[in-house]
Amino acid sequence: MTTVRPILEDDLQAYVDDELDAGRRAEVEAYLADRPDVARRVAELAAQRADLREAFGPIAEEPVPAELGIARLVADRRKVSAFPRWGSMAAAVAMLIVGAGAGWYGRGQFEPRRPVGVAALAQEASASFVTYASDHSRPVELKAGDSDGLLRWISNRLKRPVTLPDLSASGYRFMGGRVVPTPHGPAAMLMYDDDRGSRLVMLMRPMQERFVPMSDQSADGVSGFAWAQDSMGYSLTGDIAPSVLHPIANEARRQAEKI
Known part of the structure; x- marks a missing residue:
């Protein structure tokens, strides 16, 4: 006798990520067809995944600008630093990298979001x-x-x-x-x-x-x-x-x- 495995949260997430084989996908789809509330939640997860892919996919493929490279940031910091303490320099560089990176990868996020x-x-x-x-x-x-x-x-x-x-x-x-x-x-x-x-x-x-x-x-x-x-x-x-x-x-x- 074939035992039907229960549909778990991990299955729903793998379904959204398109990581299920054809047999398991069919089982999940049958499960969702009988549960409109769960289906709506899965649809929202799929929409969020699509939002992230559209928002960050093209950006992630872009090369990091030369002015934001670690070597360039360290060199610039050495030119202006009046405190040759390595601990302070490392902390400052880390802050610069985090701030600059956030500014670069977050650009355009305050523009009106387009539906996907x-x-x-x-x-x-x-x-x-x-x-x-x-x-x-x-x-x-x-x-x-x-x-x-x-x-x-x-x-x-x-x-x-x-x-x-x-x-x-x-x-x-x-x-x-x-x-x-x-x-x-x-x-x-x-x-x-x-x-x-x-x-x-x-x-x-x-x-x-x-x-x-x-x-x-x-x-x-x-x-x-x-x-x-x-x-x-x-x-x-x-x-x-x-x-x-x-x-x-x-x-x-x-x-x-x-x-």
Whole structure:
């Protein structure tokens, strides 16, 4: 008889760090699917990890400027020091290194933080919704009648095979779509509407994160839910209540899992 190992905190952290093998990852994902509160906490950890990677990744790869090198700092300190006591010099150099290093690696940290991960995707989806959902002349580039051509276009631009979620069971029919630019590369925008003038926008694009549980990203009067699976991010946005949009987003996610 196969014994299922319990999911521990170490497993959740290894899941966020993408250090689990395929079998254990599947067990953790099944565990999270039944525990929304834990899934939200894991999503927050994944977002924090992405924040740190984006904030410090490029900086960590930069060479330390010559003026901040230990040899240069020691030489400068010798020129101005009037106290040839080695203990005092070592302490002063250490303080200089810590202060200068903190200033160098912390530069830009007081600038407004830009959203990353699914939060960034949700913001992009909201912007697309505001821009195109109210357009009654040309909200989409290719209409539903040319869905095959739209799929080829999107798959080619995203370099990933995509499918069109069928939301008709939720009362929304597919209108068409277009490719829109984002700060993270091209994204596919799909639009749906019902018989009462309500429209939904789904935005999808490749992401670094392999899996991020669905989370509520509603803001500024626009409802939205975003998630990532198999390194593809999805965000469904609309001007309906989050409680109404949530089950529709779950259906779109269920269909995307079958790709």
